[in-house]
Amino acid sequence: MGVWLENHDEPGALADSIDELSIIAVNFRKFTDGRGYSSARLLRERYGYKYDLRAVRDVLFDQLQFMKRCGFDSSALRADKGIKLAAHCLNLFRQAYQASIDTNGPLFRRRTS
Secondary structure (H helix, E strand, O other): OEEEEOOOOOHHHHHHHHHHOOEEEEEEOOOOOOHHHHHHHHHHHHOOOOOEEEEEEOOOHHHHHHHHHHOOOEEOOOOOOOHHHHHHHOOOOOOOOOOEOOEOOOHHHHHHO
16 A cells, blocks of 8 residues: 655654555655755654655656655656666765765764775
């Protein structure tokens, strides 16, 4: 079972049933609206969601790596975008400065350890 979460919906509303959901789709109505990134972080870090978190609707190439860092597992690209370039965009940067879902600490701490 899965749910469609609008960018203005509160992720905490799913807290009681979070372990029963095999997929949560977060709708990006416009690529300029960043609330979906916050929803992804909250779902992963605060509510412990462990299954497929998917970004849907107005998803562009340059957002993919940032979505991955916020906790998204998959994306449904806009219809006018090709999958081959998407795979390349996911690996544009080898290192990130900030800590995130996919990185334990900031770069300066990772370099000294």
